[in-house]
Amino acid sequence: MKNSLLLMMLILQYPLLSQIPVTDAATNGSLGLVNSQLIQNNIQLKAMNKNLLRLIQLMEKNNRITTNSKDILQEELEAKKKxxxxxxxxxxxxxxxxxxxxxxxxxxxxxxxxxxxxxxxxxxxxxxxxxxxxxxxxxxxxxxxxxxxxxxxxxxxxxxxxxxxxxxxxxxxxxxxxxxxxxxxxxxxxxxxxxxxxxxxxxxxx
Structure with a gap:
């Protein structure tokens, strides 16, 4: 009887043991997919940051140009007043x-x-x-x-x-x-x- 119970338990646990590698493989696959997505996201973020930095630089340049233009215009206006x-x-x-x-x-x-x-x-x-x-x-x-x-x-x-x-x-x-x-x-x-x-x-x- 005891041998039968032991054999029964071994039989029930066998499918569970046999699924562990499968579960680990699926998890690894999911992690790989997530990692791949993260890498893509990082690449996209870097590209966005680069574009944003360029945009900021262009805006600053435009601000300087605008400021200089305003200064020149102000000088011209002052000159016309004299x-x-x-x-x-x-x-x-x-x-x-x-x-x-x-x-x-x-x-x-x-x-x-x-x-x-x-x-x-x-x-x-x-x-x-x-x-x-x-x-x-x-x-x-x-x-x-x-x-x-x-x-x-x-x-x-x-x-x-x-x-x-x-x-x-x-x-x-x-x-x-x-x-x-x-x-x-x-x-x-x-x-x-x-x-x-x-x-x-x-x-x-x-």
């Missing part, structure tokens, strides 16, 4: 200063001269003073516009600054011409009246 020396030293700017000086000098001379004209009426002299006052105020405003054009920090190209100065100069030339013509008319009027007065005095009986 009037170049060749504009400040141009003949147009010199003419602007000269025209202002000519108008002021002509005004001072005429104001003194007209007051000495004995053959002009008080009304004529008052009209002259109102006219020259308007000329001086307009000259001052135009000259102020010119200075603002040359010194303003706004984005104004050099060529546009020069064009504005030229236009102001044209207006100043008109004012100077009007002032000179007005003075000439008063001088002629005074001289004519003086001449007539002299003729009358000559014809008066002594």
């Amino acid at each position: 009037t170049p020396s060749y504009v400040l030293q141009s003949s147009d700017v010199s003419q602007n200063l000269n025209l202002k000086s000519q108008i002021m000098d002509t005004y001072r001379i005429l104001r003194q001269t007209v007051q000495q004209y004995d053959y002009l009426t008080s009304k004529e002299k008052q009209e002259f003073l109102r006219f020259v006052t308007e000329v001086i105020l307009t000259t001052k405003n135009l000259f102020t516009q010119g200075q603002h054009t040359l010194t303003t920090p706004s984005l104004l190209p050099p060529g546009e600054r020069l064009n504005k100065i030229r236009n102001i100069n044209a207006d100043l030339e008109v004012l100077l011409k009007k002032l000179q013509e007005y003075g000439d008319r008063l001088a002629q009027r005074n001289a004519l009246r003086k001449s007539k007065r002299s003729i009358i005095q000559l014809n008066e009986p002594q």
Whole structure:
């Protein structure tokens, strides 16, 4: 009986013992597959890391380029806000200063001269003073516009600054011409009246 039980146990355990190598082989195969997948994943991760590193480097390079571009653009903007020396030293700017000086000098001379004209009426002299006052105020405003054009920090190209100065100069030339013509008319009027007065005095009986 005991021999039968022992034999039975051996028979039952035999299939279990015979499956161990099979189970180990399957496990090894699974581990090999997993290892293979891990290796592939590592390769893919390395490739992704490499690509990511390149992407980061490109982004950093682009950032540097963008930063440099912004710096250059900022420098260009700042440069446009300033009037170049060749504009400040141009003949147009010199003419602007000269025209202002000519108008002021002509005004001072005429104001003194007209007051000495004995053959002009008080009304004529008052009209002259109102006219020259308007000329001086307009000259001052135009000259102020010119200075603002040359010194303003706004984005104004050099060529546009020069064009504005030229236009102001044209207006100043008109004012100077009007002032000179007005003075000439008063001088002629005074001289004519003086001449007539002299003729009358000559014809008066002594």
